Amino acid sequence: MTRPKFAYRDGDTFVHGVDARAKLTALVVVSLGLTWASAGVTAAVGVVTYLVARSAGVSARELLRDVRLVLVILVVGTVARAVSDPAGLVPGAVAGTVASARFVVIIALAYTVSATTRPGDIRLAVESFLEPLPSVEETDWGTMFATAARFFPLVFEESRRVRDARKARLGERRSWYSRVRSTAFTLLIRTFRRADTVALAVEARAYSSERSSLRGLVWERTDTAFILVACSVAVVAVVV
Amino acid sequence: MIRFEGVAHERDGERALDGVSLEIDSGGFVLLLGRNGSGKTTLLRHMNALLTPDEGSVLVDGVPTDEDGEGARRKVGMVFQDAGSQIVAETVKDDVAFGPENLGLETDEIRERVDEAVSAVGATALLDRSPYELSGGELRRVALAGVLAMRPDVLALDEPLADLDYEGEKAVVERVVGANQDGKTVVVATHDAEPFVDLAERAVVLEDGSVAEDGTPDELFSRGLEGYGVRTPCSYR
Ligand SMILES: Nc1ncnc2c1ncn2[C@@H]1O[C@H](COP(=O)(O)OP(=O)(O)OP(=O)(O)O)[C@@H](O)[C@H]1O
Ligand SMILES: [Mg+2]
Numbered sequence: 412m413t414r415p416k417f418a419y420r421d422g423d424t425f426v427h428g429v430d431a432r433a434k435l436t437a438l439v440v441v442s443l444g445l446t447w448a449s450a451g452v453t454a455a456v457g458v459v460t461y462l463v464a465r466s467a468g469v470s471a472r473e474l475l476r477d478v479r480l481v482l483v484i485l486v487v488g489t490v491a492r493a494v495s496d497p498a499g500l501v502p503g504a505v506a507g508t509v510a511s512a513r514f515v516v517i518i519a520l521a522y523t524v525s526a527t528t529r530p531g532d533i534r535l536a537v538e539s540f541l542e543p544l545p546s547v548e549e550t551d552w553g554t555m556f557a558t559a560a561r562f563f564p565l566v567f568e569e570s571r572r573v574r575d576a577r578k579a580r581l582g583e584r585r586s587w588y589s590r591v592r593s594t595a596f597t598l599l600i601r602t603f604r605r606a607d608t609v610a611l612a613v614e615a616r617a618y619s620s621e622r623s624s625l626r627g628l629v630w631e632r633t634d635t636a637f638i639l640v641a642c643s644v645a646v647v648a649v650v651v
Numbered sequence: 652m653i654r655f656e657g658v659a660h661e662r663d664g665e666r667a668l669d670g671v672s673l674e675i676d677s678g679g680f681v682l683l684l685g686r687n688g689s690g691k692t693t694l695l696r697h698m699n700a701l702l703t704p705d706e707g708s709v710l711v712d713g714v715p716t717d718e719d720g721e722g723a724r725r726k727v728g729m730v731f732q733d734a735g736s737q738i739v740a741e742t743v744k745d746d747v748a749f750g751p752e753n754l755g756l757e758t759d760e761i762r763e764r765v766d767e768a769v770s771a772v773g774a775t776a777l778l779d780r781s782p783y784e785l786s787g788g789e790l791r792r793v794a795l796a797g798v799l800a801m802r803p804d805v806l807a808l809d810e811p812l813a814d815l816d817y818e819g820e821k822a823v824v825e826r827v828v829g830a831n832q833d834g835k836t837v838v839v840a841t842h843d844a845e846p847f848v849d850l851a852e853r854a855v856v857l858e859d860g861s862v863a864e865d866g867t868p869d870e871l872f873s874r875g876l877e878g879y880g881v882r883t884p885c886s887y888r
Contacts, residue, residue: 572736575701579729580801581721581753582739597739600783 417477417525417567425633426467426523431532432539433634434524437641442517444645450509452648457516459644464523474522481518485511535628566602573597652677653698653727653805653836657707660693660860667693668704669860675838677804680831682847682868683840685857686880691840692732694857695807698838699727711805725754728803732810732840734794738782743774743793746782750801768800769793773822787814795823805836812843820846845884848872856881 445456461471475482489507496503538553573594577583582590655673659666668690675681683691696702697709700720709716711723731737740746747768751761769775772792777785782793791814798806806827812820824846831837839847844854848868856864856871856879863879864871872887
């Protein structure tokens with residue numbers, strides 16, 4: 412059975428256990444660091460990311476399958492850059508490849524975080540980041556963020572349903588164009604309708620920003636260590 | 652004929668089907684019963700190759716569904732439990748025409764089939780409406796029409812009576828019986844056996860993804876199926 416892409420999957424690995432705040436902070440810090448990283452450092456961080464993802468039960472194969480569309484776009488981008496770079500084909504290709512590689516590592520990190528963190532915990536983490544800011548309804552923002560994070564798996568899930576519906580009545584026999592067109596249209600309508608339904612469902616159960624939470628986040632010493640490691644990776648990435 | 656041979660299917664690591672062997676004869680009328688989560692939908696989805704077995708095989712007229720999914724889908728028309736998720740087009744007319752179009756039929760033939768299918772379920776008035784603005788029962792009728800219009804050999808119906816009013820239920824039951832009398836095979840997964848109990852010749856009860864009981868509805872309901880979470884029709888109480 413295929414899971415919706417980017418969806419949370421249950422588990423009790425170390426990465427699952429790390430506090431959502433630590434994971435989000437690490438994600439942001441390392442991603443920023445990577446923006447300046449050299450080719451070598453990018454590769455090193457890539458390897459570490461791979462190991463972390465593996466330890467969290469995320470396989471490279473799953474990841475590649477789920478983000479293959481992005482990969483295609485990156486390859487096309489790299490080729491386009493190579494062809495158009497004023498410095499020449501080879502330097503252009505190298506620069507394009509490094510840029511794409513950074514992006515791939517960032518996606519892999521984000522993927523690992525979303526696969527190991529409950530959407531509810533992401534919401535709580537965002538809320539706790541926003542809490543010190545005055546005049547921000549942090550619970551609203553948290554809910555919004557969590558809903559947005561749920562949005563991608565939803566779209567993928569919905570597209571799987573549309574595909575099933577089409578397949579059940581022999582829609583696979585149609586031309587490529589007609590399939591894409593009908594999927595895109597149906598998907599769009601359904602996603603909006605679903606968003607509508609979710610909003611109604613939330614309202615119907617008396618949503619308010621003055622809300623409490625069943626789960627709390629508990630900060631532990633390993634979380635501090637995790638952040639420190641992430642920060643040092645980022646510093647190394649920028650300095651080297 | 653549809654044959655399940657030792658079929659197992661896992662969903663998220665759990666066995667939704669576990670060693671199902673079953674033979675459904677052409678022209679048969681089979682009720683598929685069992686509590687929520689017992690595997691009815693999963694079984695129906697194997698019949699038209701929306702799912703394929705992890706172990707064992709499903710044969711439609713002797714051909715394994717994992718070798719020829721398209722062939723299975725031509726022969727077996729499936730109406731989804733969630734009628735809304737079956738809709739693929741912008742108007743009712745286009746949606747009902749979707750299947751016949753895929754069969755590559757002539758325009759006149761498509762039009763004829765659409766009209767016939769829609770009137771059979773009492774939904775003619777809905778032809779130009781958007782399927783996304785229909786009531787639950789209207790949607791269910793449209794979903795059934797979309798499959799009827801393909802004139803498949805086998806109708807696999809997942810909770811076909813849910814959401815329907817009395818008239819809708821009567822129209823759907825009549826249509827299904829009519830199809831069966833025309834020689835079509837009918838498999839109905841339902842929590843409400845009452846309207847079908849005198850019509851079906853066989854009932855199969857699933858429990859935890861396996862066949863727990865298999866017999867005539869009369870036999871099974873006389874004995875009572877409450878232990879499997881199945882409501883006994885009034886006529887047997
Ligand atoms: N999309 C899915 N992903 C993962 N597991 C699923 C999925 N759909 C169903 N299952 C699981 O498979 C098992 C069988 O489900 P199925 O839908 O076949 O039951 P059912 O008999 O049709 O139930 P109901 O009477 O509620 O319609 C259940 O344990 C269910 O949780
Ligand atoms: Mg079901």
